[in-house]
Amino acid sequence: MRFVDEYRDAGKARALAASIAALCEPGRSYTFMEVCGGHTHTIYKHGLEDYLPECVTLVHGPGCPVCVIPMGRVDDAIHLASRPEVIMTSFGDMMRVPGGRGSFLDAKAAGADIRMVYSPLDALRIAEREPGRQVVFMGIGFETTAPSTAMTVLRAEAAGIRNFSVFCNHVTILPAIKAILDSPDLRLDGFIGPGHVSTVIGCEPYRFIARDYGRPLVVAGFEPLDLLQSIHMLLVQLAEGRADVENQYGRVVPWHGNAKALDVIGATMEPRPYFEWRGLGFISHSALRLRDAYAGFDAERVFDVPGGRVADPKACQCGEVLKGVLKPWECKVFGTACTPETPIGTCMVSSEGACAAYYNFGRFTRERVREATR
Amino acid sequence: MNLREEQVLERIDRARARKPRVREEHITLAHGAGGKATRTLIEAVFLEEFANPLLDPLDDAARFTVNGGDLAFTTDSSVVAPLFFPGGDIGDLAVNGTVNDLAVSGATPLHLTAGFILEEGFPVADLRRVTASMRRAAEAAGVDIVAGDTKVVQRGKADGCYINTAGVGLVHAPPSGDLRPGDAVLVTGPIGEHGVTIMLARGELDLHADLASDTAPLNSLLADLRDACPGAIRKMRDATRGGVATVLNEMASGAGLAVVVDEDAVPVRPAVRGACELLGIDPLYVACEGRAVVVLAPDAVDAALAALRSHPLGADAAVIGRVREDPPGLVLLRTSFGGTRVVDLLVGDPLPRIC
Amino acid sequence: MCLAIPGEIIEIPPDRPALATVEVSGVRRAVNIGLLEGEGLAAGDWILIHVGFALSRIDEDEARATLRLLEGLGDAFDDEIDALRESRIG
Numbered sequence: 001m002r003f004v005d006e007y008r009d010a011g012k013a014r015a016l017a018a019s020i021a022a023l024c025e026p027g028r029s030y031t032f033m034e035v036c037g038g039h040t041h042t043i044y045k046h047g048l049e050d051y052l053p054e055c056v057t058l059v060h061g062p063g064c065p066v067c068v069i070p071m072g073r074v075d076d077a078i079h080l081a082s083r084p085e086v087i088m089t090s091f092g093d094m095m096r097v098p099g100g101r102g103s104f105l106d107a108k109a110a111g112a113d114i115r116m117v118y119s120p121l122d123a124l125r126i127a128e129r130e131p132g133r134q135v136v137f138m139g140i141g142f143e144t145t146a147p148s149t150a151m152t153v154l155r156a157e158a159a160g161i162r163n164f165s166v167f168c169n170h171v172t173i174l175p176a177i178k179a180i181l182d183s184p185d186l187r188l189d190g191f192i193g194p195g196h197v198s199t200v201i202g203c204e205p206y207r208f209i210a211r212d213y214g215r216p217l218v219v220a221g222f223e224p225l226d227l228l229q230s231i232h233m234l235l236v237q238l239a240e241g242r243a244d245v246e247n248q249y250g251r252v253v254p255w256h257g258n259a260k261a262l263d264v265i266g267a268t269m270e271p272r273p274y275f276e277w278r279g280l281g282f283i284s285h286s287a288l289r290l291r292d293a294y295a296g297f298d299a300e301r302v303f304d305v306p307g308g309r310v311a312d313p314k315a316c317q318c319g320e321v322l323k324g325v326l327k328p329w330e331c332k333v334f335g336t337a338c339t340p341e342t343p344i345g346t347c348m349v350s351s352e353g354a355c356a357a358y359y360n361f362g363r364f365t366r367e368r369v370r371e372a373t374r
Numbered sequence: 375m376n377l378r379e380e381q382v383l384e385r386i387d388r389a390r391a392r393k394p395r396v397r398e399e400h401i402t403l404a405h406g407a408g409g410k411a412t413r414t415l416i417e418a419v420f421l422e423e424f425a426n427p428l429l430d431p432l433d434d435a436a437r438f439t440v441n442g443g444d445l446a447f448t449t450d451s452s453v454v455a456p457l458f459f460p461g462g463d464i465g466d467l468a469v470n471g472t473v474n475d476l477a478v479s480g481a482t483p484l485h486l487t488a489g490f491i492l493e494e495g496f497p498v499a500d501l502r503r504v505t506a507s508m509r510r511a512a513e514a515a516g517v518d519i520v521a522g523d524t525k526v527v528q529r530g531k532a533d534g535c536y537i538n539t540a541g542v543g544l545v546h547a548p549p550s551g552d553l554r555p556g557d558a559v560l561v562t563g564p565i566g567e568h569g570v571t572i573m574l575a576r577g578e579l580d581l582h583a584d585l586a587s588d589t590a591p592l593n594s595l596l597a598d599l600r601d602a603c604p605g606a607i608r609k610m611r612d613a614t615r616g617g618v619a620t621v622l623n624e625m626a627s628g629a630g631l632a633v634v635v636d637e638d639a640v641p642v643r644p645a646v647r648g649a650c651e652l653l654g655i656d657p658l659y660v661a662c663e664g665r666a667v668v669v670l671a672p673d674a675v676d677a678a679l680a681a682l683r684s685h686p687l688g689a690d691a692a693v694i695g696r697v698r699e700d701p702p703g704l705v706l707l708r709t710s711f712g713g714t715r716v717v718d719l720l721v722g723d724p725l726p727r728i729c
Numbered sequence: 730m731c732l733a734i735p736g737e738i739i740e741i742p743p744d745r746p747a748l749a750t751v752e753v754s755g756v757r758r759a760v761n762i763g764l765l766e767g768e769g770l771a772a773g774d775w776i777l778i779h780v781g782f783a784l785s786r787i788d789e790d791e792a793r794a795t796l797r798l799l800e801g802l803g804d805a806f807d808d809e810i811d812a813l814r815e816s817r818i819g
Contacts, residue, residue, distance in 0.1 A: 001644075001651065001754045003735040003775060003787060010712035012799045037729050038731055045656075047713020065729055065731075091780070092653075092725030096404075105722070109400040118579045118653070118726060119781025121761060141728060141780075144731035147764055148782045196731035199777060199785040222733075224711045225799060251792035252735075252777050252785050261764045261784065329382040335389070340721075341397060351718070361716050363383050364701050372698050373634050373706050373714045574756075580781075583756040648754025652778070654732045728732050728780055 003251070007223030008046065016228045017051040023235040029055045031187055031324055032234055035177060036194035037064030037350065038222055044352050046224040050370060056231065059324035060347075060354050062176045062280060063194055065141045066093045067346035067353060069169055070276040071310035074099025077167055079306055080136055080299060081112040087130065088114040089123035090138040097349055098342075100310035120152035120166075127156070127164035136299045139168045144196040146170040146288060147261035150268040153290065153297045167299040168289050171275065173197050174205055175286035181213045185325050190234040192227065193219035195249040200265075202257025203247050210243040221249040268294050276309070279318025279345040313337065318345030321354055328358040335359060394418050404722030408615025408661075411722055434611060435479040437545055444545035446481035448472060451538040457500065459575040461567075461586030465504035467663055468537035469511035469519075470591050471614070477593040478610035478666055480600070481543030483515060489523040489538040496534050504535060515591035517541065547600055549607045553629035557608055557697040558675045560668045562595060562682055563588065563690045564641040565618050566660035569724075570649045579726065581652065583645040590664030595687045599668065602681030606674030611667050616720060619658040619705065621667045622695075623719045627703040635695035635717065637710045653726035658707075658717060660724060669697065733779035735787055736760065738772050751778060 024030065034040060040060045043049060049058065062068055074097055081088035081104070088104070095104045095116065108114040113133075117123050120137050127135035139149045149166055156164045173194055180186065193206060198219045206217045216237040220230035230248045237244060247253055268291060275287030290298040299305070312318070315333045320326040328334055328347065338344040340356050347355035394414040404411035416432065428436040435448035450471035457464045469486065476483040488508065492501070512519055519539075567588040574581050592612060600607065611621040618640070626633045635658075642650075642657045650657045664687065670678055675693055682688030705717040736751040741762070749770065751760040762770055762783045770776070776783040 001648065001735075002737070003792060004651070006792075006796055008711050009799075010710070013712055016799065036731070041654075041729075041732075044715060045709070046711040047707075047709045047715040048711070050713040063729075091728045093727040093729055095725055096722065102398075105402045105404060106398060106400065109398070109402040116578065116726065118581075119761075121781050122578065122580065142731060144733065144779055144784065145728060147784070148761075148780045151761065151763055151782065194731070196733045196777075196779065196784065199733075224713070226795075229795070229799065248795070251788050251795060254785065254788075258764060258785060260766055264764070327379075329379050335382055335386050339389070351721075359386060360718060362379075363387070364704065364716065368701055369706060369714050369716070372632055372700055372704075373708045579758075581756050581758050645755035648756040651734050652753050652756060652758075 004223060007221065007225040009225065012225055013051055013228060016225065016232060020056070020228065020232050020235060021053045023232065023239055024053055024055050029057065030189050030235065030238070031057045031059055032190050032192055032231060033059045033061045033180070033188050033324065034192040034227070035061040035063045035173065036197070037067065037352070038196065039192055039194070039220065039227060040064070040352050042222050042224055042227055044357070048224050048227055051228060052231070059188065060352070062180070062277065062322050062346065063142065063173060064346065064350050064353070065145070065171060066097050067349040068171065068277045068280070069097060069140065070278045071099045072276070072308045073169055074103070075101055075308050075310065076305045077138055078102070078104065078107040078112065080167060080303055081107055081114050083303065085134045086113065087126060087133050087135045088112065088138060089117045089126060089135060090114060091140065092116050094138055094140055120149050121155070124152050124156055124161060124164055127161050131163055133163060135164050137164070137166050139166045139170050142171055142173050142194070142197050143200045143265070146265050146269065147200060150264040153268050153294055154264060156297060157294070162296065165297050165299040165302045166290060168269070170269065170288040171277070172271070172286055172288065175283045176277065176280065177209065179280060179283050180323050181209065181215070183323050183325070185323070187324050188215060189238060190215050191217040192230050192234070193217045195219055195221050195253055198249070198253045198257065200258050200261045203245050203253065203255050206245045210245050214243045216243045217245050219245070219247045219249050219253055221252065278349070279312060279316065279322060279347065281319065313344055316345045318347050321347050328355040329362065331355070402722070407720065407723040408620050409720035409722055412615070413719070433479060434475040435481065435543070437479060437548060446476050446479045446543040446545050448475040448479070449538065449540040450475055451536065453533070453536050454572065455533055456575050457504070457534055459587055460571055462589040463504060463507050464535060464537055465507035466511035467589050468539045469508050469515065470589050470663060472539040472541040473515040473517060473591045473593055474612040474664070474666070476541055476543035477591070477596045478612050479543070479545065480548035480610070481545045482597070483517045483541055483543040483593055485520040486512065486517050486539050486541040487521040488519050490525070491532055491536040492524065492526045493532040493534050494526055494529040501535065511591065515593055547604060549609050551609060553608050553625060553631050553669055553697050555631060555697055555699045556672050557669050558672050558693050559622070559633055559635065559695040559697065560670065560678065560682070560691060560693050561613070561618060561641065562592070562666045562668065562688045563664070564643045564646070565613065565662055565665060566642060566646045566650070566657040568663040569617065569660035570646045574649065579653070581649060583649060585643070585645050588662050588664040590687050592664060592666050592687065595682065595685045596666060598681045598685050599678055602677045603670060603674035606671040606678070608669040608671070613662045613665050613667050615661050617657070617659040617661055618667055619656070619717045620719060622705045622717065625669065626705050630702045632698040632701050632703070633695055633705045634698050635705065635707045637707055639692055639694045641690045641692050654728070655724040655726060659720050731779055733777050733784060735775050736778050738770060738774045738776060740772055741770065749783070751776065753778070
């Protein structure tokens with residue numbers, strides 16, 4: 001596959017790993033956060049950490065848009081989906097995410113009409129085909145995905161499709177990064193920036209991270225060599241005493257992003273005053289809702305949504321795990337109240353979350369796994 | 375590792391060792407997907423009531439002796455939407471499912487039964503299409519359908535047509551069943567074609583590719599294999615729901631050994647890979663309906679590959695990994711990129727993801 | 730967070746110019762290219778696809794540049810590091 005396979009070459013990875021090791025100062029350790037859940041997936045899928053020296057630690061950030069949806073919003077969505085006239089449409093990711101009273105899969109089993117779609121346009125097509133039903137699209141995702149929802153709303157308006165609405169849970173990445181940076185016990189040396197978010201917002205908005213917080217950020221692609229190269233670029237910056245925003249993913253990310261995508265978001269959506277993130281609590285201006293002009297497409301206004309809130313148990317220390325302050329096993333509820341079958345925080349919801357991964361495989365150290373595959 | 379971390383890990387291990395419980399109040403699709411949820415349902419509900427020495431190993435077929443004859447006996451139900459798809463239909467799936475469960479148990483399939491649950495309003499012409507393809511599949515596998523049953527349910531109570539088949543076979547040389555460190559792990563062909571074909575054929579994803587289901591009877595292929603390396607076969611499974619990853623996990627945990635798979639060696643057709651990359655799913659978890667995973671003694675590999683590759687269904691057979699001693703119960707993947715990762719059991723179906 | 734993958738534009742139907750047929754390793758889908766309006770996309774161009782929309786056009790020169798950089802790593806980066814070390818010692 002072009003633009004994919006070239007960036008998965010083991011030979012180049014070995015050369016890059018040697019350069020990375022050589023860049024690390026003896027006795028110093030480096031902690032980088034990959035903000036984006038897609039990067040976490042790449043790291044896991046390709047076994048990327050095998051190429052990193054012991055002194056480089058990757059902390060998995062908050063950028064998994066389904067994992068950060070608070071339980072109350074999932075319950076609200078299920079409430080909507082349970083109305084007889086509603087067809088709830090959702091990306092596959094969302095199906096297993098638990099709310100206070102089960103997941104979409106459970107609701108589907110109990111009789112709700114919930115259908116998986118690949119694109120919000122597919123949801124709109126269902127609305128066209130079934131004019132007697134109300135089709136609600138569960139809008140999730142960061143700035144990468146919000147333009148697609150926005151385009152679909154615009155299309156619905158232009159085509160006069162009135163039985164379509166969006167339950168908008170789109171979130172924005174910068175306030176979440178800022179919340180992490182503002183943590184008093186931050187232990188991060190730099191950020192691997194979210195490549196696909198940046199195709200939309202560009203690289204400029206990350207400036208404050210370098211300027212105000214003195215941390216380097218490298219916008220990175222999603223193939224394993226992209227990530228290794230980005231780590232290399234971060235180490236070079238640290239070695240040179242710099243903190244800049246750099247773009248490793250130039251083949252896809254234009255420095256100034258995608259103006260049209262930002263326009264359609266701006267035309268249809270506005271920031272919410274605040275939004276709750278699973279594990280991180282309330283973060284101001286960290287999510288989007290539909291503008292008044294599009295109220296007719298806003299499921300929260302078309303229907304009566306209870307707006308229930310399920311408080312994260314106090315003992316959940318997801319925020320600390322996300323910030324790299326605590327290891328999963330140091331969290332008070334890890335492995336007791338919070339398990340992969342009954343996840344509390346975002347780190348346990350996704351199978352690649354730090355806590356879920358540790359729960360399943362913590363007893364198999366990397367050395368033991370490496371030894372077995374030699 | 376410090377003391378507290380060790381205590382936490384021990385607590386997890388104790389929790390895992392406990393008998394699985396079904397937490398859900400309702401059956402969900404995950405319970406039918408072949409992964410962790412299916413396993414839990416079988417152990418916590420079915421084994422709870424039905425446990426007996428023939429069932430307990432949870433093999434593809436039960437093996438027992440009647441009047442000196444070694445028999446294998448199994449059953450398989452087919453529920454698929456759409457009923458007709460590139461490469462096959464529910465009819466040949468139903469026949470091949472039971473034939474393959476018998477074949478991987480080391481048996482020559484003899485006779486099948488077929489039970490139909492039909493929805494009021496189901497077109498007779500479609501039923502004829504299905505039965506014609508069952509006849510062809512039975513002929514290809516060398517079996518007869520010798521008994522049957524029909525029930526019709528009200529419109530809306532079923533999705534057109536469901537088929538259950540059961541079958542008996544005569545066991546010749548059953549796999550020895552004991553995996554050993556050093557054993558080779560083979561697949562008999564490219565993986566994931568059936569699952570991806572069905573996903574695309576449903577039309578919801580609006581993806582199009584030149585792909586066909588791999589549904590096929592494996593008995594003649596596996597008979598050739600058995601003749602080529604007598605006594606060397608440890609275990610065979612057909613990689614249906616949950617795909618190759620699930621089969622390997624069951625083998626590894628059953629044997630208390632590790633399986634290490636080489637990602638580069640796993641045969642995957644380009645369009646299967648393309649669809650999987652687009653949807654964010656891993657071909658190792660995607661269902662096949664005509665592929666077997668075979669574990670055999672290392673010195674039999676050449677003979678086994680030669681036999682498989684000279685059969686039309688085994689042209690792309692490949693050694694994909696090895697059995698190792700440590701870490702027990704785990705399936706590890708050496709990735710094309712040169713890293714390693716654990717290949718876990720899935721909780722439910724592999725769902726398309728956006729993140 | 731966002732699964733997006735490169736695909737090649739096979740066709741842009743003149744009657745529906747916002748909907749391109751795109752191929753990824755033998756798999757085809759109609760992809761909305763409305764977010765790349767004015768980029769003059771044509772068959773043969775590669776785009777990044779996310780949930781049925783094209784988010785960005787893949788810059789083949791940049792892609793080659795990244796690969797060249799990676800290819801040069803074995804030697805060039807080692808030299809760089811040596812230089813860096815020396816400058817630190819100095």
